[in-house]
Amino acid sequence: MSAPLRLRRDADALVANWRALARLSGLATCGAAIKADGYGLGARWVATTLMAAGCREFFVATWAEAAALADLGLPALSVLHGVRAEDMALARSGIATPVLNTTAQAARWRDSGGGACHVMLDTGMNRLGLGEGDLAAGALDGLAVDVVMSHLACADEDSAMNGVQLRRFGELAPRVPAQRRSLANSAAIALGPDYAFDLTRPGLALYGGVPRGELAGMIRQVAFPQAQVLQRRSVPAGQTVGYNATWTAPADTDVAIVNYGYADGYFRGFSNRGHALFDGAELPVIGRVSMDLIAIDVTGHDVAEGDWLDLDFALPLAAAQSGMSQYELLTGLSGRFEQA
Numbered sequence: 001m002s003a004p005l006r007l008r009r010d011a012d013a014l015v016a017n018w019r020a021l022a023r024l025s026g027l028a029t030c031g032a033a034i035k036a037d038g039y040g041l042g043a044r045w046v047a048t049t050l051m052a053a054g055c056r057e058f059f060v061a062t063w064a065e066a067a068a069l070a071d072l073g074l075p076a077l078s079v080l081h082g083v084r085a086e087d088m089a090l091a092r093s094g095i096a097t098p099v100l101n102t103t104a105q106a107a108r109w110r111d112s113g114g115g116a117c118h119v120m121l122d123t124g125m126n127r128l129g130l131g132e133g134d135l136a137a138g139a140l141d142g143l144a145v146d147v148v149m150s151h152l153a154c155a156d157e158d159s160a161m162n163g164v165q166l167r168r169f170g171e172l173a174p175r176v177p178a179q180r181r182s183l184a185n186s187a188a189i190a191l192g193p194d195y196a197f198d199l200t201r202p203g204l205a206l207y208g209g210v211p212r213g214e215l216a217g218m219i220r221q222v223a224f225p226q227a228q229v230l231q232r233r234s235v236p237a238g239q240t241v242g243y244n245a246t247w248t249a250p251a252d253t254d255v256a257i258v259n260y261g262y263a264d265g266y267f268r269g270f271s272n273r274g275h276a277l278f279d280g281a282e283l284p285v286i287g288r289v290s291m292d293l294i295a296i297d298v299t300g301h302d303v304a305e306g307d308w309l310d311l312d313f314a315l316p317l318a319a320a321q322s323g324m325s326q327y328e329l330l331t332g333l334s335g336r337f338e339q340a
């Protein structure tokens with residue numbers, strides 16, 4: 001079967017991004033967050049590509065994600081959301097290491113036999129993780145902790161909260177008997193060596209996202225959506241294109257209708273704002289993005305039914321155009337793509 005849209009994935013760019021982040025991580029080991037199916041690009045492809053490049057530490061969110069990768073034999077795989085009661089059979093099978101986030105998770109792990117685990121501390125984000133009171137109450141007693149970690153709420157901004165969380169991590173981490181420490185996601189790697197500790201956990205920037213200006217020019221685009229032209233038509237001056245007639249032809253216009261829409265992750269915010277790329281030219285998206293279709297102004301360009309167009313999906317620009325975050329754009333890439 002052949003799909004009318006495909007996702008070209010640049011393995012060289014993925015590896016180059018990981019190497020750049022590893023370099024910025026200094027002496028810390030650089031891992032890879034591959035949750036949410038490798039941020040929409042395919043966790044198996046990301047993991048095998050980065051493993052071949054030397055990456056040794058991988059992070060997913062759930063045990064279902066870990067199970068889907070179990071046959072790859074990744075050197076180290078961690079499950080960020082820890083162990084619910086429902087996870088214990090898979091978790092004890094040894095396919096990955098849990099990141100314990102709560103007192104109940106820690107007790108569950110200890111009572112089922114313990115063994116290697118990681119621990120998440122909450123240092124102010126108030127998302128997942130143990131707090132000072134939990135540590136004082138002995139939540140981790142008797143556990144063999146490899147990595148103690150925390151997560152920054154505002155690493156993609158110049159916020160005082162970054163320093164506050166760094167100091168809080170410095171206070172709390174020594175109270176966990178752990179082998180290693182880890183704090184930095186992609187954005188925090190760019191905050192400098194104080195944030196790197198022993199292990200960094202980038203996700204977004206591996207996939208071409210640029211969460212902070214320091215990373216611009218260093219991070220390459222990895223995901224390139226391409227879609228096929230289903231029809232080329234001439235729209236006379238004064239007529240409109242698409243739902244709700246939001247675009248009116250100022251002059252006679254040639255329009256290509258392309259098999260790509262918001263159900264494929266090309267969200268409505270790209271309406272009248274996005275671009276396709278053809279022979280080095282930027283061709284504007286005109287009218288509303290439909291569920292499975294968009295219209296492109298191809299006036300003066302030799303674009304025919306059956307041709308393939310690249311959509312401009314450079315993440316910082318695409319986020320600005322669409323009003324979506326770079327994370328949402330990546331994870332929105334749908335299962336309808338043929339992956340290449």
Ligand SMILES: *Cc1c(COP(=O)(O)O)cnc(C)c1O
Pocket residue numbers: 033035080151184185186187201202203204205
């Ligand atoms: C998703 C996640 C990361 C990766 O974050 P990016 O901003 O994508 O680099 C790192 N650590 C934790 C705990 C996460 O949940």
